[in-house]
Amino acid sequence: xxxxxxxxxxxxxxxxxxxxxxxxxxxxxxxxxxxxxxxxxxxxxxxxxxxxxxxxxxxxxxxxxxxxxxxxxxxxxxxxxxxxxxxxxxxxxxxxxxxxxxxxxxxxxxxxxxxxxxxxxxxxxxxxxxxxxxxxxxxxxxxxxxxxxxxxxxxxxxxxx
Numbered sequence: 001x002x003x004x005x006x007x008x009x010x011x012x013x014x015x016x017x018x019x020x021x022x023x024x025x026x027x028x029x030x031x032x033x034x035x036x037x038x039x040x041x042x043x044x045x046x047x048x049x050x051x052x053x054x055x056x057x058x059x060x061x062x063x064x065x066x067x068x069x070x071x072x073x074x075x076x077x078x079x080x081x082x083x084x085x086x087x088x089x090x091x092x093x094x095x096x097x098x099x100x101x102x103x104x105x106x107x108x109x110x111x112x113x114x115x116x117x118x119x120x121x122x123x124x125x126x127x128x129x130x131x132x133x134x135x136x137x138x139x140x141x142x143x144x145x146x147x148x149x150x151x152x153x154x155x156x157x158x159x160x161x
Contacts, residue, residue: 026063
């Protein structure tokens with residue numbers, strides 16, 4: 001929890017218009033709830049979203065967003081559990097696995113910039129390829145766009161029109 005609070009403080013940017021940092025208050029409350037609720041059946045951490053929401057005093061949708069932020073930070077991994085019901089698979093619950101703090105991803109490189117930072121350009125050798133400058137993106141040939149998508153790992157399955 002202490003490391004999560006440090007991450008929250010480190011990613012909070014005053015004057016950015018955001019309430020909190022990468023995890024926000026709701027993410028810290030959900031993490032605390034998951035860590036301190038005790039082990040469930042067979043030693044697994046598998047409460048429902050409604051149980052987490054009830055214990056953390058948050059709305060279910062807020063818990064979903066907080067879990068997504070915790071996953072994005074690499075703090076926890078959500079493992080969906082499904083069962084067959086009436087001939088189709090239905091999600092029953094999730095199990096949550098926790099990562100060691102040394103394996104957390106930390107802040108996103110673009111998710112927490114302020115509007116003042118958006119005019120800064122990366123220095124040579126520090127950023128990716130600059131695709132355009134100015135306020136409007138130019139038209140990109142579909143072949144060039146496919147190449148860029150493959151370069152970042154999106155593969156050729158993306159539909160480009």
